[in-house]
Amino acid sequence: MSDSASMRRTGAHHTSMFFRMLVRAAVLRRGRAATALMAVVVAATATTAMLNLFVDVQSKLRKEFRNYGANIVMVAREGQSIPQEALAKTESILSGRGIAVPFAYVVARTSNGEPVVVAGTDLDQVRKLDSWWSVTEWPKESHAALLGVRAAAAVSPHGKPFNLYFHGRPISLTPSGTLHTGAGEDSRIYLPLNDFETWTGVRQSTIEIAVSGSAQEVNATIEKLQQALPEVDVRPVRQVMEAEARVLGKTRATLLAASVLIIVTTALCVLATLIGWILDRRRDFAIMKALGASQRFVGGFFAAEAAALGAVGALIGFGLGIGIAAWIGKANFGVSAVPRFEILPVVLIGCILVALISAIVPISLLRQVQPAMILKGE
Amino acid sequence: MFVRLVYESFRRQKRRKLLAGAAIAFGVSVATAMIGVATDVGDKINRELRSYGANLVVNPQEDTLDVEIAGVNLKPPSDGAYLSETDLPKIKGMFWRNNVVGFAPVLPVNVVVNDVKTETTLVGTYFSKPLHFGTENFVTGVRATYPWWRVEGSWPNDDSRDVLVGERLAASLGQKSGGKVTVDGQPFRVTGILSTGGPEDNEIIAPLGLAQQILGKPGVVRRVYVSAVTKPEDAFARRDPKTLSPEMYDRWYCSPYAQSIAYQLQEAIPHSHTEQIRQVAQTEGTVLSRIEGLMLLVTLASLFASALAVSAAMATTIFERRREVGLMKALGAGGVSIASLFFAESALLALLGGAAGFAGGSLLAYQAGRWIFDSPITIQPVLFPLVLCIAIIVTFAGSVAAIRRAVKFDPVYALRGEA
Numbered sequence: 001m002s003d004s005a006s007m008r009r010t011g012a013h014h015t016s017m018f019f020r021m022l023v024r025a026a027v028l029r030r031g032r033a034a035t036a037l038m039a040v041v042v043a044a045t046a047t048t049a050m051l052n053l054f055v056d057v058q059s060k061l062r063k064e065f066r067n068y069g070a071n072i073v074m075v076a077r078e079g080q081s082i083p084q085e086a087l088a089k090t091e092s093i094l095s096g097r098g099i100a101v102p103f104a105y106v107v108a109r110t111s112n113g114e115p116v117v118v119a120g121t122d123l124d125q126v127r128k129l130d131s132w133w134s135v136t137e138w139p140k141e142s143h144a145a146l147l148g149v150r151a152a153a154a155v156s157p158h159g160k161p162f163n164l165y166f167h168g169r170p171i172s173l174t175p176s177g178t179l180h181t182g183a184g185e186d187s188r189i190y191l192p193l194n195d196f197e198t199w200t201g202v203r204q205s206t207i208e209i210a211v212s213g214s215a216q217e218v219n220a221t222i223e224k225l226q227q228a229l230p231e232v233d234v235r236p237v238r239q240v241m242e243a244e245a246r247v248l249g250k251t252r253a254t255l256l257a258a259s260v261l262i263i264v265t266t267a268l269c270v271l272a273t274l275i276g277w278i279l280d281r282r283r284d285f286a287i288m289k290a291l292g293a294s295q296r297f298v299g300g301f302f303a304a305e306a307a308a309l310g311a312v313g314a315l316i317g318f319g320l321g322i323g324i325a326a327w328i329g330k331a332n333f334g335v336s337a338v339p340r341f342e343i344l345p346v347v348l349i350g351c352i353l354v355a356l357i358s359a360i361v362p363i364s365l366l367r368q369v370q371p372a373m374i375l376k377g378e
Numbered sequence: 379m380f381v382r383l384v385y386e387s388f389r390r391q392k393r394r395k396l397l398a399g400a401a402i403a404f405g406v407s408v409a410t411a412m413i414g415v416a417t418d419v420g421d422k423i424n425r426e427l428r429s430y431g432a433n434l435v436v437n438p439q440e441d442t443l444d445v446e447i448a449g450v451n452l453k454p455p456s457d458g459a460y461l462s463e464t465d466l467p468k469i470k471g472m473f474w475r476n477n478v479v480g481f482a483p484v485l486p487v488n489v490v491v492n493d494v495k496t497e498t499t500l501v502g503t504y505f506s507k508p509l510h511f512g513t514e515n516f517v518t519g520v521r522a523t524y525p526w527w528r529v530e531g532s533w534p535n536d537d538s539r540d541v542l543v544g545e546r547l548a549a550s551l552g553q554k555s556g557g558k559v560t561v562d563g564q565p566f567r568v569t570g571i572l573s574t575g576g577p578e579d580n581e582i583i584a585p586l587g588l589a590q591q592i593l594g595k596p597g598v599v600r601r602v603y604v605s606a607v608t609k610p611e612d613a614f615a616r617r618d619p620k621t622l623s624p625e626m627y628d629r630w631y632c633s634p635y636a637q638s639i640a641y642q643l644q645e646a647i648p649h650s651h652t653e654q655i656r657q658v659a660q661t662e663g664t665v666l667s668r669i670e671g672l673m674l675l676v677t678l679a680s681l682f683a684s685a686l687a688v689s690a691a692m693a694t695t696i697f698e699r700r701r702e703v704g705l706m707k708a709l710g711a712g713g714v715s716i717a718s719l720f721f722a723e724s725a726l727l728a729l730l731g732g733a734a735g736f737a738g739g740s741l742l743a744y745q746a747g748r749w750i751f752d753s754p755i756t757i758q759p760v761l762f763p764l765v766l767c768i769a770i771i772v773t774f775a776g777s778v779a780a781i782r783r784a785v786k787f788d789p790v791y792a793l794r795g796e797a
Contacts, residue, residue, distance in 0.1 A: 032697065033722035035780075046683035057672060064668050067661040068430065073575075078550060098593070105447045115445045132656040150444075182435060182653040187444040238575030239379040242526040243429040250426050251669050253750040255421055255676065258421060261742070262680045265408045269687035276694040290395050369520060 017319045022305055025284075032277060037313050039273040040351055043266035044317020045324065048257035048347050053323035054252075056337040060329065061251060061300055062212050065244045069130050070101075070208035074234045081203040082232055086249040088229050094223065098211030101125040104196055108157050108164040108189075117151075117259040118164060120196025120204075129210055133365040136178030142195050152178045155189065164189070183228060214247055235304070267354050272359035274309070278302055278341040285366050286374035295367065304360045310355030314348045321347075380715075384722050392697055395727065401691035403738060405684035406769050409508040410739025413755040413765075415746065420670040422751045424607050426664060429477045429525045432603035433659040434640055436461065439649045443635030460598035462648055467511040467692060468646040469604065471631065474639050477607040481601035484590045489561045491507030491551065493583070500561060501601075502584040502589020504716025507536040520583075524574070524603040530763040531555030536585050541574040544579040562592060604643060605654075610663035627699065681768075685735075688769075691778025692727075696720060696780035704789040713785040720784070724777045725770055732769030736762055 026033050074090070076082045082102075088102045104120040123139060123146065137148055147156060152175065156162045161174045179185060197203065211221050218241065226234045281302075288298050322339045329337030366374070382686055388395050393606075438459035461483075469481055485502040495547070504519030520527060521534070531556075534540035541552050546674035548571045553559060555570045561582065572583055590596050609615075622630055631638055636659045640652040740757040745757030 035690060035693050035697065039687065042683055042690065046679070049679060053676065055670075059663075063748055064665050067664055069657060107447070117445055117447060130657070131459040132660040134656060181657065182655045182659070183657065184444060186653075235575055238526045238528075238573075239431055239524075243431075245428070247423060247426045247665070250750055251421065251672075254415060254673065254746075257746050257750065258415065258676050258680060261411060261755075262683055263410045265404050265684055266687050267473065268404055269691050271403055272401050273690050273694045276397070276698055280698055283642050286551075312783075328672070328675045328679065332668060332675055 025103040040313025049322025072209040139176035146190040150204040286371035306355040306359035314351035392766025403735040407738035411742040415742035436602040502586040529570035692776035707789040728773035
């Protein structure tokens with residue numbers, strides 16, 4: 001009692017008493033504090049996990065969408081070919097964020113004079129770019145060709161070596177395997193670009209580029225490429241870009257709706273639990289006031305207690321939430337979600353805010369009640 | 379007496395009961411909405427994935443090699459086999475007809491534009507052509523299968539002699555929409571300039587009838603592109619239907635795999651051979667399963683979070699009532715009767731909150747579906763008992779620890795408020 005009297009006299013004493021009360025309240029009423037803390041932890045965990053996923057999943061999904069292949073195509077203008085250094089320039093602009101694959105096409109003749117489209121390309125890169133190509137065996141040595149299933153039936157039905165002619169110049173090729181895509185590639189023959197160029201003398205006419213990133217990033221890349229190579233046409237593949245934007249937008253919206261629902265539910269539960277927790281301690285409140293504590297002190301005490309609870313809950317929940325988001329990323333995409341520490345302040349401030357609101361409501365309710373009434377149990 | 383206790387408890391503690399009930403209702407409605415979204419999102423996203431265009435192509439059985447580079451057909455026009463246009467409406471007669479979002483026939487013709495120098499390909503197709511099969515009427519064409527095609531000007535009518543000119547071709551010809559283009563010596567009106575970002579930018583797109591007339595072969599199409607909603611491929615989908623037992627064959631035939639829809643297209647259109655366009659068909663399977671998996675995990679996480687939230691709320695409401703427990707024990711009530719009183723109250727709360735939550739969650743899912751996908755997500759009524767069971771289990775689980783503690787209280791301390 002003398003403590004409370006001196007409390008008003010000395011500031012230092014005041015603060016130490018304040019903290020002592022905070023700590024003792026937490027220790028003595030472990031069960032009650034633990035229940036309230038659990039509510040905050042659950043809310044913080046759910047919020048962290050959902051926000052982390054929401055931020056992280058988009059880049060992961062974009063990677064999945066790159067399975068659709070190139071989203072930018074670079075073509076030579078009418079009657080010209082793409083300059084030789086274009087590929088190197090493109091690769092330096094992409095700087096590892098994408099794949100660029102050169103293509104060159106001619107119409108060659110088979111030994112019985114049938115026309116067939118022959119393409120030269122970097123087969124290792126194509127394998128990465130066009131993951132849907134179903135290939136029985138990729139060519140490994142030079143003068144080995146990859147035959148589209150329909151081309152194979154026409155030029156080498158039994159897998160035997162064959163000759164092709166381009167303006168009278170022959171090349172003899174061994175089929176390594178067949179290619180099946182269900183589209184135009186099935187009618188073509190694919191060669192390594194080196195073999196193709198020494199045979200035909202025709203240079204690359206198209207570079208297909210798959211770059212990952214948002215629509216703005218892709219458009220920025222297109223602009224950079226166009227500036228670096230003004231003599232060619234750089235165009236987006238609208239089929240791929242528009243469909244991707246659409247599907248990704250819907251997925252994001254679904255995820256956002258789910259996040260909002262979860263966050264609101266858990267926040268409301270925190271509110272309900274904390275209000276109950278504080279109302280339950282109206283006797284403490286009454287005793288403090290009866291002993292002469294000012295309204296401000298009592299209000300500050302309960303607010304500080306709630307804020308501390310919110311902060312501790314937020315920190316524990318943040319750790320757990322990061323873990324859950326990482327697990328979901330791992331389980332679904334095979335790569336765990338990157339922890340986003342920029343979420344921490346949001347979660348921390350959110351939790352403290354909710355805790356403070358749930359402290360202020362009962363305090364203002366209790367303010368109007370005489371301490372004697374509460375102590376008498378009415 | 380027991381019933382009266384429960385009744386009075388609800389009547390006298392309206393605020394507390396309302397709070398706990400609201401917590402349960404909220405948790406349940408989030409759970410219901412998330413279950414609804416998780417079960418339906420695959421189907422919705424699958425339909426969205428159709429904006430990648432056709433995933434199946436029907437070719438003539440005796441197909442010859444294509445000689446085509448970047449939209450320019452280099453083959454003599456007389457070559458190749460054709461399908462018959464009159465067979466196309468049969469696509470809407472097959473088993474999985476409702477999964478076919480649209481189809482578009484194509485008929486490429488080599489033509490000379492304006493002067494003798496510019497050779498290009500004119501492609502005949504449907505834009506949005508009304509067709510009927512039996513009693514069913516439907517509209518199909520490139521506008522359904524290729525949503526990314528954009529026209530500056532207007533789309534031609536399917537029965538007209540108007541054409542679209544691809545954007546790159548138009549630029550090199552100096553062509554504008556509303557002008558005239560001379561194809562093989564005949565003038566045609568250009569209603570619009572087409573931009574697709576694909577080979578069509580170098581081509582002329584015309585109504586199918588016009589292309590048939592220029593080619594001199596009425597009633598033929600070269601191939602048909604079909605856009606169908608399919609189920610992601612699995613090992614069973616890849617089985618050869620000829621090697622399956624009759625029951626397995628029925629199961630395979632009645633699953634909307636790309637393979638089985640391709641097989642049915644082949645049955646519907648005589649002398650045809652259907653293939654998957656692997657770029658679209660294969661990739662959508664992976665993308666779809668990723669999104670579905672993500673939503674499933676998020677749903678699990680949200681179910682868990684709402685369960686914990688409900689538990690915390692229940693624990694609080696019971697903890698608040700330890701003086702009541704003390705009084706009951708002082709009057710001679712046993713642990714079992716106190717626990718059963720609390721459990722009965724919890725069950726009642728769970729039922730009321732669960733029912734309200736189910737209704738709220740259904741509404742939420744419905745609205746979310748309309749907002750995100752422009753088509754509502756409906757919750758199956760079958761889920762109602764399931765959701766109620768979950769609500770009761772979660773509420774009990776949240777109450778158990780608190781009830782056990784409440785029963786253990788020494789009534790003296792509880793009554794003096796020192797617990």
